[in-house]
Amino acid sequence: MRQIVLDTETTGLDPAQGHRVVELACVEMDNRSLTGRHLHLYLNPDRDSDPEALAVHGLTTEFLSAHPRFEDVAHQLVEYVKDAEVIIHNAAFDVKFLNAELSRAGLPAFETLCAKITDSLLHARELHPGKRNSLDALCERYGISNAHRTLHGALLDSELLADVWLAMTRGQDALLMDFAEETAGGGPGMRVERFDASVLRVVPAGADELQAHEAYLADLDKAAGGPCVWRALQAS
Structure with missing residues (x-):
């Protein structure tokens, strides 16, 4: 199935308080390979971002005022996610905002536009219970460099999440003994993960x-x- 990794940036935390999406990014994977066919949109929210949100994404009202409103480009999102599995980190947050934007544009709910929504945060929590599972924490855990991430940006975060998702779901190609993480009792522990024997070379x-x-x-x-x-x- 075609997969889309999606992320948004917003003016605040709650669309019910009038907050809007200011950036939307989608990264496409086909057969678990990045295709380079991305969708990246900056959006004019017709309002200021909360100071806390602005500190996260750095997208000023002046910059965003030069870009289209969501309803003017909504058709691009509708066509892009059609029949795809959409992977979102903390999906409830982004879907809540997308549904509010789609409703304003007179369009159906986001979950009806795509084949499936997968929450990568829930998947990470199942794999790593009791651990930090933010995008930054997962990048560190899977050895994915995010050194260039000084501000949150939807496109960069989508690209990082795509790498994290592939790492989380590829299956292990070796027995990993992890002494860096601690057990619940506080001491160093050993984590033995899935082993895929099919990667071994037969001589x-x-x-x-x-x-x-x-x-x-x-x-x-x-x-x-x-x-x-x-x-x-x-x-x-």
Whole structure:
């Protein structure tokens, strides 16, 4: 299924208080590969951002006033997410704002526009119960650099979340012994995660190795006074 990683920036915390979406970004993945076909929109909210929100995203009223209003570009979002699974970190927050914007534009709720909504925060909490699961914490946990992230931006956060999502859902290719995180009791612990044996390279035995193996089995037969367990298994 086509997957879209989505993020928004807003003027505040609650659309019921008149707060609006000021930035919307979608990053597309197809067959778990980034396609580069992004959707990125700055939006004129026709109001100022709360000081706390402005400190997070840095998008000033003056800058946003030069961009289109949501209702003028809503069709781009509708077409972009059609039939896709949409992955959002803390989906309830973004969907609440998107539904408010779509309602103003006379359009149906966001969850009816796409095939599925997946909350990556809930998924992270299931994988890492009791741990910090913010985007920054997940980047650190999975070794994804976010050093260039000084302000929150919807496009950058979507790109980071796409990398995090691929890391969280790829399956492990090794046994990981993690002594950096602490157990619930406060001491260092060991975390053994899923192991995908399909990634191991199969190296067939050579002729000399097969000959040596047969000689070893013959010695076992002689010592046991009959077929050894390996021979018995081969014969069964």
